[in-house]
Amino acid sequence: MAESPFLGTGFESFWLGPRLQKIWNIWWWHPNEAHNGYIETYLNLGWVGLTLLGVVLVAGYRSIFATFRTKPDLAEIKLAYFFVAIIYNFTESAIRTMNPVWIVFLLSVMAVPDAPAPEMPPPLLIQRAIKPAEREPQFEPVARVGLRPQQESN
Numbered sequence: 001m002a003e004s005p006f007l008g009t010g011f012e013s014f015w016l017g018p019r020l021q022k023i024w025n026i027w028w029w030h031p032n033e034a035h036n037g038y039i040e041t042y043l044n045l046g047w048v049g050l051t052l053l054g055v056v057l058v059a060g061y062r063s064i065f066a067t068f069r070t071k072p073d074l075a076e077i078k079l080a081y082f083f084v085a086i087i088y089n090f091t092e093s094a095i096r097t098m099n100p101v102w103i104v105f106l107l108s109v110m111a112v113p114d115a116p117a118p119e120m121p122p123p124l125l126i127q128r129a130i131k132p133a134e135r136e137p138q139f140e141p142v143a144r145v146g147l148r149p150q151q152e153s154n
Helices: 018-028 037-070 072-088 099-107
Strands: none
Touching: 037 072, 037 099, 072 099
């Protein structure tokens, strides 16, 4: 097992082998994880892993705030899950493959685009040049007096 601050020890491999025996000889309670997601990420994946996690955090935060413009109710719950996962990872290592907090965190930072609106065909606009003589005649309203139609006089 190679150790490197840049690359870490490898995915989920810090707490294995002779390194684990050395730690267990020091501590009577036999730790098998860091109980901090960020330290755990550094131990297993090094600075590269922490950088990638930081990219996911920043991109997820921006995605959530972009959701506030279109769906504020959804964005509020996504923001709550986001902060719960960040705070939870200070006390437990939830940045793992099947941890429910990690799964909900990933669901909250996902940017799922809305389904595109169906394309409507453009309205048919048939335009032709209408000459003034071809237009329909305009009738002027005629005032009538009484109930009987007016007779034409010669």
